[in-house]
Structure formats: structure tokens, C-alpha cells
Amino acid sequence: MLKVIKNLFATFLLLALSMQAGARLASGEVHVWQVQEITFAAARDYSNPYADVELWVELEGPNFRRRVYGFWDGGRTYKVRVVATHPGEWAWSAGSSRDDPGLTGAGKFRAVAWSDAELAENPNRRGFVRNSENGHALRYADGTPFFLTGDTWLAASTWRLPFKGTRAAADYEPAEGISFEEAVAWRKRQGYNSISFISAFPNWAADEHGATFANKDGVYLRNAWEKFGHWAPNAKISTADGAITTAKDMHDEAGNRPFEVFADREGLANFDALNPKYFASLDRKMQHLSDQGFVPFLETIRRDNAPSWKRYFDFNVSYSRFVQYLVARYGAYNLVFSGIHLDWIPKDFSLTADEFNDALTYHFRKYGPLPFGQPYTALIDRSTLKAFGTGARAPWLTMHTVGNNPRNHAIYESIEELFGLTPALPAANLEPYYTGWNHSINRPGGEIPDENSARDNYFARAMMYGSVLSGALAGHVYGTAAYDVTSTGEQAGWRPHIWTALRYESGAQMQHLRTFVLSEGSRYQRLDVASRDLDPRTIPGAAADGLDGWSFLMRTPEKDFALAYFENKALRARMKGFIPGANYRWTWFDPRTGQWGRTVNVKADASGLVSTPAFATGGNQATNDVAAKIVRAP
Numbered sequence: 001m002l003k004v005i006k007n008l009f010a011t012f013l014l015l016a017l018s019m020q021a022g023a024r025l026a027s028g029e030v031h032v033w034q035v036q037e038i039t040f041a042a043a044r045d046y047s048n049p050y051a052d053v054e055l056w057v058e059l060e061g062p063n064f065r066r067r068v069y070g071f072w073d074g075g076r077t078y079k080v081r082v083v084a085t086h087p088g089e090w091a092w093s094a095g096s097s098r099d100d101p102g103l104t105g106a107g108k109f110r111a112v113a114w115s116d117a118e119l120a121e122n123p124n125r126r127g128f129v130r131n132s133e134n135g136h137a138l139r140y141a142d143g144t145p146f147f148l149t150g151d152t153w154l155a156a157s158t159w160r161l162p163f164k165g166t167r168a169a170a171d172y173e174p175a176e177g178i179s180f181e182e183a184v185a186w187r188k189r190q191g192y193n194s195i196s197f198i199s200a201f202p203n204w205a206a207d208e209h210g211a212t213f214a215n216k217d218g219v220y221l222r223n224a225w226e227k228f229g230h231w232a233p234n235a236k237i238s239t240a241d242g243a244i245t246t247a248k249d250m251h252d253e254a255g256n257r258p259f260e261v262f263a264d265r266e267g268l269a270n271f272d273a274l275n276p277k278y279f280a281s282l283d284r285k286m287q288h289l290s291d292q293g294f295v296p297f298l299e300t301i302r303r304d305n306a307p308s309w310k311r312y313f314d315f316n317v318s319y320s321r322f323v324q325y326l327v328a329r330y331g332a333y334n335l336v337f338s339g340i341h342l343d344w345i346p347k348d349f350s351l352t353a354d355e356f357n358d359a360l361t362y363h364f365r366k367y368g369p370l371p372f373g374q375p376y377t378a379l380i381d382r383s384t385l386k387a388f389g390t391g392a393r394a395p396w397l398t399m400h401t402v403g404n405n406p407r408n409h410a411i412y413e414s415i416e417e418l419f420g421l422t423p424a425l426p427a428a429n430l431e432p433y434y435t436g437w438n439h440s441i442n443r444p445g446g447e448i449p450d451e452n453s454a455r456d457n458y459f460a461r462a463m464m465y466g467s468v469l470s471g472a473l474a475g476h477v478y479g480t481a482a483y484d485v486t487s488t489g490e491q492a493g494w495r496p497h498i499w500t501a502l503r504y505e506s507g508a509q510m511q512h513l514r515t516f517v518l519s520e521g522s523r524y525q526r527l528d529v530a531s532r533d534l535d536p537r538t539i540p541g542a543a544a545d546g547l548d549g550w551s552f553l554m555r556t557p558e559k560d561f562a563l564a565y566f567e568n569k570a571l572r573a574r575m576k577g578f579i580p581g582a583n584y585r586w587t588w589f590d591p592r593t594g595q596w597g598r599t600v601n602v603k604a605d606a607s608g609l610v611s612t613p614a615f616a617t618g619g620n621q622a623t624n625d626v627a628a629k630i631v632r633a634p
Helices: 002-021 116-121 180-189 276-291 303-312 315-330 353-367 384-388 409-419 454-468 510-526
Strands: 029-031 036-041 055-061 064-069 077-082 088-096 106-112 148-152 194-198 212-214 220-223 226-231 245-247 259-261 269-274 297-299 336-342 376-380 400-403 427-431 475-480 551-555 561-566 583-589 596-603 626-632
Touching: 036 088, 055 077, 064 077, 064 315, 077 088, 077 315, 148 427, 148 510, 180 276, 194 336, 194 475, 220 303, 269 303, 269 315, 276 315, 303 315, 303 336, 303 353, 315 336, 315 353, 336 353, 353 376, 353 384, 376 384, 376 400, 376 427, 384 400, 384 409, 400 409, 409 427, 409 454, 427 454, 454 475, 454 510, 475 510, 510 561, 510 583, 510 626
Parallel strands: 029 106, 148 194, 148 475, 194 297, 297 336, 336 376, 400 427, 427 475
Antiparallel strands: 036 077, 055 064, 055 088, 088 106, 212 220, 226 245, 259 269, 551 561, 561 626, 583 596, 583 626
8 A cells, every 4th residue: 555655656756746847738748858846755664765765756658767776865765867859658667776665666757848939938848968969069869969069167057156035137247246047047148058067076175175185094075176265274284484374164055065064174075965055045046957959068076175085984885875965866868978177187196097988987887978978077187088089988978078178279189089989989188278377287388378369269269160170070178267256355465356347348258169169050060170181280380389370170071161270370271172163152250249240252272272261450460369251052
């Protein structure tokens, strides 16, 4: 009898939630691609419900049959989140690793499609993002192109961008006191469709220890971002003035941290004792992003938490459990998932790429790929190919990335290398030049421009177009100096407040990149790297570690469509490889304003050579960066 009651309760709850989401639906119906939550109540208590119990449902529907895992949500409560990927009849049956009558049940529901008007309201209703047919780009499940246009708010999961439950004003502009909703609304108005953030910072707190510190065993617990103006009396490393800042505190709006913390072990997190209240706060932000049509780039942890995790816990098992918790809790949302934020691999403050790859492969072998097919990657310096490999060497990885270092011309060779892989996987630059950040690895050609100056914004813009036209057709993530989200009531240091960084001009110019790339619809997905057909490709003496004087070209195999970008100081070029004798329309594009310029008719010569028209400013040598679209004339 208890099992029957449980079955009815779970089915009723699923349908009740779906009806809240769409009041016009008939009883028992849900929309495709909309999160449905099934709740279970365990019949008994467990000493560690996070680690001791695994729950799942076998989900079956049109063209779909997969096991979808659930997660512990506090007390005796467990949940499974699912989506229907196609219209039609769906059924689920629950199972668990425990003989617990509360963790059983079955149910059915009918999924229906969204109307055209409803699809227009939110692109996430088109289905979860996946690789394009040729592997080089991303698309929604219905085939609509998805060009990732993201921002870097790495600490947005915490109190630093508080979720207030209120709608942003239509004319809101970033200012002190900014909320999560206001920040999202601002970027949405500027054409963004993603933000990158880390789910949890387990060992970070504004406590008596330094931002970077090792415990009595010599194990580093963190290599955190500094909380400027807050000193750490127990810091073991001294500076010239004897003062060390503590770490930025990374709890949620209610003070919850993602894991329990041992009371007597210098702030060590108990990585086998998760706190679901913290992730309940993150739920609100993930749902809000979904409702706003965003596809977040969700990361697990920053690499500096891992040395203590591996020293004191069974790392592959424990880390895999946490990865799976995030997949279970958020895998029914449209997202790009990152298995680790591995921006740097210092010996003392991180595990190696191989160690992370082993853990992520362990997770893949045990749980399989993401149940609903979203891209799975990692944030990395250099490239994911150099760090992890591809194919069988990193079976979990379905999208490649570059980032963090170098932030100049030298990264483009890595992007071209990724583009040339077989089979192809989408690629994106996740940490390009950071506007407004004075750091040794953020100085193209050694130059340190003023914050938000024309030169500062140019460097960011040059990396947008240079990255994409080197083959990173998945999209681009904008680098903002406020990635640590210095927030209300805090002192800014060598990174600005978040509301200041959101107003930088280059941030608003990201929308023009999307306009440019999508100007011929999905045709950009067929582009091949053709920069080697430029003569000259660079000005004489162009710095490999700079961002001046290079040109970029991508062109379709049919040679009927191409996109080009010319950096500041670039020279007019002769372009090989076009159709001999064919006529083309050359249209200039201003990446600062998003305005299309004059169209010039050009003709390929008998060998397929096309000459670049004179630049509007500079004639034979560009004095401003400029882009162009080349389309074969009828």
C-alpha cells in the first residue's frame, strides 16, 4: 500500500509542477524541454544521505531511453529532474542503491510541443544545445544555430550577485547594489545568451587564514582571490608590509557553504558531506537563467580546492560523486557543463591535468555522458587537447576550449589545431583578454592600457574576432576584469567592482560579433579556416604576443561565403582560393558599432585571387580594426 501511495504522490507532483508551468496544458501534459521534478521521501534516515544513497529513474519516451540520476536535497528528501526531449508519451520508474520503499515509484506523462509564439519568447524551448552536424559549431535540438555569447562571472553562484526575486527595471544600468537578476537583464539587453560561473568554492572564506595557505601538513587548502582590505592574522606568508589579505568569502545569500567544514582542521571542507541548502540557492539562479533564455557555462570547482580533496579523501570516487550531484541537479537545464576550472596548473595549488582527467573519466565510466546530450568540456589554460587529449584519452569531453594563457596571437595556433581534429568538436575561447585587468598574463605585447580606454576595448574586441575566425565557431566568452565579482560593501583592488566592469564598452560590443557571424544564418557553421590564403597574413615584425597587424579569413568549402577580420595596422591582402572568375559582394562591418558599411563588388581573377578593397580609414593599412563579409554574387 505504501508503494502505491508513493507512486501516486510522485506522479501527482510531477503533473502539478508541469501545470504550474503551462496553465493552458491539458491535465497530465507537460512541455518538451521544460524541467520536471519528481520528489521522493526516504522511509528511513541515513548516516550520510549524500554519500550512502543513489537514486535514479529509468526514463523512456520517443527516441529516448536513459537512466537519469537524482540527488539528495536535505533530510529524507530526494529528487530527480527530467525533461521530455520529444512530444509524445513518456514513462519513468524509480530505483535506488537501497532497499527503501520511499525511493520507488513509477509514473507517466504526455509531452507536447511549444507553439511558434512560445518558441519566440524563449530560445531554450528549442531544445538543449548540442554539436552541429559537422561538429564545428553548436545548435539547439531543433537545428537553430546557437552561437555562445558569454560573460565571465565566476563567483555569480554566491552572495556576490544576490538573487533578490525581483524583476530588473527595463532601463536598468549597473550600479552598486546590483542583483543577479539585474546583471542578467543588462547582459540580455546587450545580446548575451550565457554566463560562465563556478558552482562552489568549498575552502574559501574570509577567515583568519591568507587567501593562499597550507595547513599544518603542508597541504594547500586554497589559492583564492583576495578579499581586498581584509587581513589574515594567521597568514604564514609575509609581504613587505607584513599584511596578507584573506580569501573572498563564497557562501550563498543565507551564509550557507557548499560542504560541511571540519571544526578543528584549519577550514578543511568535508568533501563527503555536502550541504544541499547552498545548492537550493543556486537552483533559483539556474531557473532564472533558463527563463531568460540563457545557456550557462556551469563549472564544478576551481582547481585549488583539489589538493586537499585528494590528500584526505578517495578523490576519484568522491569527486565523481560531486560531479554527478551537479549533473543530477542541473542536467535537466540547457547548459554547457565544465568538469573542472583548470585555469592554471601550479604544482602546489592544483592537481595535474592527468589527475583531473582520471577522475572525470572515472565519472564517465560509472555514470555515462550527460543524460540529455549537452556539451561537456573544461576551462583550461592552453587547450583541452594539450591538457587532456581527445577521443578515447578523454571520453567525457565533447567540446574543446582554449583560454587563460596566452591572451594574444599565440593562442590562435591552438584554436586552428582544434579545428583540424577528426572527428571535429566545437571549440571556444573561454578566457581571452580581460578588459580592465592589469596582470602580467594580460598584457598583449607588454602593453598596459588604461581601464576601459579605446586600446583596452580594442584588445578585447580583437580576441573576439580573432578567436572565432581561427575556428572557435562555438562562440566566445567575454573576459571581464570583475570575474571574481567584487560586490557591494567590498573594497576594489586590482580588479574592479562588478557594476563598473559591466559598463565597459567592449562588453556591449560582443553583440556585434554575434550579428556578424550570424549574418548569413547557419552558413557560418560550414566555414573552414583559410587564413593561410592571405598574403600578407601579418605585417612585418608583428609580435606573436601582441594583438596588432594580423588578418583572419574563414571560407566555406563551396567558396561562396567568407568572413574576414583585420586587426589594427593590418595590411590589404591578396586572398587565394576563391572561384576563378567569380563575382563577389564585399561588405565592410564595423565591430565597434555593429553597422554594416559600403558594399564593393570584387571579382576573382583567373587563379581565384581576390584583392582586399582599400580600408575606409588608412587605405592600404588599417588604422582601426574592421571586419568584412564576402558572398558570391548571383
